[in-house]
Amino acid sequence: MAHVIPYIAAIQEAIREEMERDERVLYFGQNMATSPDDPFLKQFGPARVRVTPISETAEIGMATGAAMAGFRPVVELYMAEFLLVAADQVVNEGSRFHFMSKGAVTVPMVLVAGYGFTYGWAGQHTGSIYGMFMGVPGLRVAMPSTPADAKGLMTTAIRDDNPVLFFHHYLLALTEGEVPDGEYAVPFGVADVKRSGSDVTVVATGNTVHSALAAAETLAERGVSAEVIDPRTIAPLDVDTILGSVARTGHLVVVDQATRHASAAAVIAAEVAQKGFSSLQAPISLVTALDSSIAYAEPVESFVLPDEHKIVAAVGETLGLAPLPG
Amino acid sequence: MAGENGALRQGGGTLDANVARHLLVTMWRIRAFEERLEPLKRSSTVHGLTHLSIGQEAVAAGVCTQLGNDEIVYSNHRAHGHALAKGVDMGRLLAELMGRADGCCRGLGGSMHVVDVAHGFFGATGVVGGNLPFAVGAAFASRLRGDSAVVVVFFGDGAAQAGIFAESVNLASLWQVPVVFVCENNGFAEFTPRSAHTRVERVSDLAAPFHVTAATVDGNDVVEVHRAFGEVLASASAGKGPFLLECLTHRRSGHYVGDPGGYRVASDDESWRDKDPIGRLVRRGATEGWFGEDAARAIEAAARDEVEAAVAFASASPFPDLTLPADLTYAR
Numbered sequence: 001m002a003h004v005i006p007y008i009a010a011i012q013e014a015i016r017e018e019m020e021r022d023e024r025v026l027y028f029g030q031n032m033a034t035s036p037d038d039p040f041l042k043q044f045g046p047a048r049v050r051v052t053p054i055s056e057t058a059e060i061g062m063a064t065g066a067a068m069a070g071f072r073p074v075v076e077l078y079m080a081e082f083l084l085v086a087a088d089q090v091v092n093e094g095s096r097f098h099f100m101s102k103g104a105v106t107v108p109m110v111l112v113a114g115y116g117f118t119y120g121w122a123g124q125h126t127g128s129i130y131g132m133f134m135g136v137p138g139l140r141v142a143m144p145s146t147p148a149d150a151k152g153l154m155t156t157a158i159r160d161d162n163p164v165l166f167f168h169h170y171l172l173a174l175t176e177g178e179v180p181d182g183e184y185a186v187p188f189g190v191a192d193v194k195r196s197g198s199d200v201t202v203v204a205t206g207n208t209v210h211s212a213l214a215a216a217e218t219l220a221e222r223g224v225s226a227e228v229i230d231p232r233t234i235a236p237l238d239v240d241t242i243l244g245s246v247a248r249t250g251h252l253v254v255v256d257q258a259t260r261h262a263s264a265a266a267v268i269a270a271e272v273a274q275k276g277f278s279s280l281q282a283p284i285s286l287v288t289a290l291d292s293s294i295a296y297a298e299p300v301e302s303f304v305l306p307d308e309h310k311i312v313a314a315v316g317e318t319l320g321l322a323p324l325p326g
Numbered sequence: 327m328a329g330e331n332g333a334l335r336q337g338g339g340t341l342d343a344n345v346a347r348h349l350l351v352t353m354w355r356i357r358a359f360e361e362r363l364e365p366l367k368r369s370s371t372v373h374g375l376t377h378l379s380i381g382q383e384a385v386a387a388g389v390c391t392q393l394g395n396d397e398i399v400y401s402n403h404r405a406h407g408h409a410l411a412k413g414v415d416m417g418r419l420l421a422e423l424m425g426r427a428d429g430c431c432r433g434l435g436g437s438m439h440v441v442d443v444a445h446g447f448f449g450a451t452g453v454v455g456g457n458l459p460f461a462v463g464a465a466f467a468s469r470l471r472g473d474s475a476v477v478v479v480f481f482g483d484g485a486a487q488a489g490i491f492a493e494s495v496n497l498a499s500l501w502q503v504p505v506v507f508v509c510e511n512n513g514f515a516e517f518t519p520r521s522a523h524t525r526v527e528r529v530s531d532l533a534a535p536f537h538v539t540a541a542t543v544d545g546n547d548v549v550e551v552h553r554a555f556g557e558v559l560a561s562a563s564a565g566k567g568p569f570l571l572e573c574l575t576h577r578r579s580g581h582y583v584g585d586p587g588g589y590r591v592a593s594d595d596e597s598w599r600d601k602d603p604i605g606r607l608v609r610r611g612a613t614e615g616w617f618g619e620d621a622a623r624a625i626e627a628a629a630r631d632e633v634e635a636a637v638a639f640a641s642a643s644p645f646p647d648l649t650l651p652a653d654l655t656y657a658r
Contacts, residue, residue, distance in 0.1 A: 026470075047470055053500065058459040058493035065463025065477075068448055069398070071470065073463075093456050098657045101441035101449060102432040102650075106657045137655045161657035 001181045002148075008173040010147035011112070011166075014154035015074055017183065019044055025158055026066065028052050028059060029076025029112075056086035060111065064094035064163075067109040072158060080115035080129050080167060094163045095138035106161040110154070116207060116257050117170035118294055118301055126294040128206075128258040130167045134235040134267060140164040140188060141235040145209035147177035149232055152186025160188065169206040169257075189236035193245070197227035200315050201245040203268055204255035205231060208306055212255050215311035226315060234264045242268060243276045250281035251318045255306050260288040285314040341549055345391075346607070346616040347625070349548050352387040353604050354629035356407040359416060362633045363406070363423065367583040371641075373425045376437050377404040381546075381578030384603035385510050386411040388551025388573075389478060392559055395446045398464045400457040400479040403438045404510075404577075405450035408480055413445035416632055417639035426643035433646040434654065455485035458494035458507070465503035465568070476504045476562045484515025486529045492536075498568035499536045506558050507533075507570040510545065512577040517589050530572040538568050545573025546603045549610065576601070 005013065019025045019040075026048050033041040033049045040049045052059045056077065063073035077083055083090050094107040116128045134141050140162050144150040150168060157164040194209055195216050204212035209230045216226040227245050231238055246252050252272055256265035269284045290304040316323060341349075360380050366372040379386070382404075390399060390411030401408040409419055414430055422429030423437050430442045438452035448464065451457040461479035468475040485491055486509065498505050509529045513520055526532060533540035539561075543554045551573055558569045576598040580587045608622045617625075 050501075053493070053496060055493035055497060057490045058462065058497045061456070061459025061490070061494065062463035062466065062497060065400075065460035065465075066467045066470075067463070068460065069464040069467035071467050088453050088456055089459070092453060093451060093460075096439075097441070097449065099651075099654050100431060100435040100439040101443070102434055103654045103657065104431075104441055104443045105448065108657075140656075 002178040003181060004176050005147060005179055006174045006176050007147045007150050007168065010151040010179045011154050011168060013179065014151045015158070016040065016043070018155060018158040019048065022072065023048070024070065024072045026050070026071050026073040027076070028063060028073055030054055030078065032076055056082050057089055060086045060089040061093065063109050064089065064107055067094065067107045068097065068105050072108045074110045074112060074158060077111055077113040079125055080113040081124055081127055083111065083113055083165070084129070090165070091133070091136050095136055098162065099138060107163050108161045109163045110157045110166055111163065112166045112168070114170045114173070115167050118305055119171060120296060120298070120301070122296040123293045128256070128289065129262070130165070130234060131258045131262045131264050131267070133165050134237070134264055138162060139235060140233065141167065142188065142233045143167040143169070143206050144232060145169070145172070145206050145230050147175065147179045148184070149186055149192070151179050152184045153188070153232060155183070155185040156188055159185065167206070171207050186232065188233045189238050191229050191231045191238035191241040193227060193241070194230050195226070195228040197225040197249070199225045199249055200251040200253060200319060201227050201229060201242065201249045202253045202255060202311065202315065203229045203231065203242055203265070205234065205264060206257060208255040208257050211306060211308045212311055214308040215315065218308065218312050219315055224315065224319065224321070237267070237271070239271045239275065242272060243279070246272055246276045247279045250279055252280065253285045253287060253311065253314045253318055255287045255311055257289055257306060259291045260286060261291055263288045282318045282320065285318045287311050287314045341552065341616070343616040345552070346549070346611055346614070348391060349387045349552060350604070350607050350611065350617065350622060351625050351629070352391055352411050353383040353548065353607065354626050355416065355632060356383045356386060356410050357604060358626070358629040358633045359410060359420070359636070360406060362637065364583055366637070372423045374436050376423065376583045377581065378579045378583060379404045379407045379577065381598065381602060382510055382512055382575045383407055384548035384551050385508065385545050385573045385575055388548045389508055389555045392552070392556055393446065393478065395444065396475050398446050398448045398461070398475070398477045400448055400461045400464070400477070401440070401450040402454070402457055402480055402482065402485070403450065403452045404482070405438065405440050409440045409442065409447055409450070412447045414440065414442045414447055417636040420636040421640035421643045424640045424643070425645065426640055427646045428640070428643035432650065434650060455481065455488040455490040457481070458485065458490055459497070461505045461507070462494050462498045462503060465498065465505035466501055469503055474504060474563045474565065476506060476559055478506045478508055480508050480510060482515065483509060483511040483513070483520055483529050484523065486532055487515070487523050491532070495533060495536045495538055495568070495570070499538050502567045504562040504565065505568045506555070506562055507568065508555070509570065509572040510575055511572055512575050514577060514581070516581050517585070519589070528572060530570055533570040538570055540570035540572065542572040542574060545575035546601045546606065548603050548607050
């Protein structure tokens with residue numbers, strides 16, 4: 001059975017259900033549990049649900065210490081950029097300990113952060129910065145595009161014995177969708193084919209999955225069959241599913257809201273260029289944000305971001321079609 | 327701690343002879359190990375960046391010998407003394423520094439990242455101050471479990487100027503967790519004296535604004551460190567919150583092996599030689615009747631023998647398997 005809830009509620013549902021199943025799961029964050037009516041606080045109490053000071057470095061470091069001591073903290077960071085305030089703790093501390101301790105220490109910790117709030121939030125709160133973490137050994141990076149994946153990936157994130165960065169897209173927060181009732185886990189490193197197709201493979205993440213699906217619909221009306229793949233986690237990255245698709249379609253367009261040179265798309269393109277070169281009938285095309293900060297003014301904001309039309313145009317170019325009207 | 331924030335306590339405590347002897351054994355094991363390490367490093371037998379704590383042994387000994395295996399210690403880049411005093415096997419520690427398969431981390435961590443979970447040595451971190459919030463989290467875990475296991479984190483005076491110090495002390499105080507922040511104030515932050523970093527002379531002065539009780543002790547007097555830390559440990563175990571203990575000491579060697587040390591003042595080094603913690607305990611031991619000079623010499627000789635055995639053990643160990651990166655980057 002399933003129920004329909006918003007994406008952001010699906011994340012909360014997974015955290016709540018895991019806290020019910022496992023009393024080692026803790027939930028920390030700034031500005032949370034500030035009211036006695038907070039549902040998490042009421043259900044789990046102040047020992048497990050705690051507000052923290054605006055001290056990202058200490059919050060994440062404290063969670064790392066608690067994780068090494070046997071707990072499973074979930075830290076709510078709100079904005080992806082706040083991870084950068086605590087970059088040493090995110091990149092260079094907890095993520096290293098399993099390896100450096102020959103596996104004697106594990107750090108089961110989830111850092112939850114929203115990204116891509118491209119709705120007038122301007123230069124410092126709109127970044128799509130997940131790409132810079134996908135190459136950090138020891139870190140897992142999940143980025144759901146649907147409410148069901150949001151729930152399933154969060155369940156897996158909490159159960160994983162590694163530090164996990166869980167990036168949710170702010171523009172998807174209120175998007176509703178069917179979510180399975182009860183225990184639901186989506187495995188890491190398993191891409192989901194969101195739409196099957198035979199002419200071109202379109203790989204997209206997060207909010208751009210929806211742009212890619214809209215583009216596929218437009219392309220279908222013009223007789224082009226696009227396959228849309230959502231990796232769902234970029235570390236680990238399911239390269240095999242993408243290679244398998246490209247082997248059938250011979251064409252690859254990778255969509256990413258990140259800036260081109262720090263995108264997951266660039267890594268995906270490199271993997272396919274090396275391992276799937278013989279399948280490719282045309283150069284790989286990347287549809288990413290420009291290598292620019294995100295502008296405040298709406299027309300400029302839209303200009304730098306990937307969208308459905310840019311995906312349609314890229315597919316047309318890859319397939320060598322005559323330019324398609326708007 | 328009687329609320330004597332920042333007061334430099336003069337040595338005045340006394341000790342059981344067996345405890346005093348154990349402290350001397352611990353300090354000599356650290357000293358002999360690190361003195362042997364220096365040539366091993368210079369000959370590249372020891373592989374990587376190596377920071378010595380010669381002259382600072384009283385802090386490691388006075389603190390760690392009072393902790394059980396269930397009481398977690400977090401250390402920093404200058405970790406050898408803390409590790410040995412906490413019970414890490416000397417042969418495995420040296421094998422780790424030589425990057426060998428029998429190292430306590432199978433050669434994957436090295437000098438700056440020693441971990442030995444069985445002895446409650448949860449590890450050393452190489453970025454200054456990076457370990458401070460781990461101890462807050464581990465102490466919070468103690469509270470959640472409902473036991474009173476105290477967590478100790480060592481840091482240098484250089485870390486006190488980093489924002490992570492203020493964040494961690496604030497959080498520890500806010501949540502009243504059983505952590506003891508032990509500062510080894512050796513007068514140098516890497517290559518520069520404390521006066522080049524701050525106008526705050528005593529690290530313990532930084533604790534009061536966070537309502538954390540703190541004290542400064544003579545960190546080269548192992549009897550005093552032992553006494554002061556014993557008090558703090560009892561209070562932290564009793565749930566009386568976090569504490570900060572600042573131990574004034576002196577690093578007699580460079581920041582790392584190979585440091586030219588041009589920033590050091592020779593007369594300072596000379597004056598600190600007289601305050602060497604081992605020499606002081608040996609003199610004190612004779613006065614107090616804890617052990618005679620012959621017994622002290624025998625302790626030194628035993629420590630040097632143990633080091634040679636560790637060198638033999640580590641040298642015989644193979645280099646680690648090349649499958650380890652694929653096996654251990656992620657927990658499965």
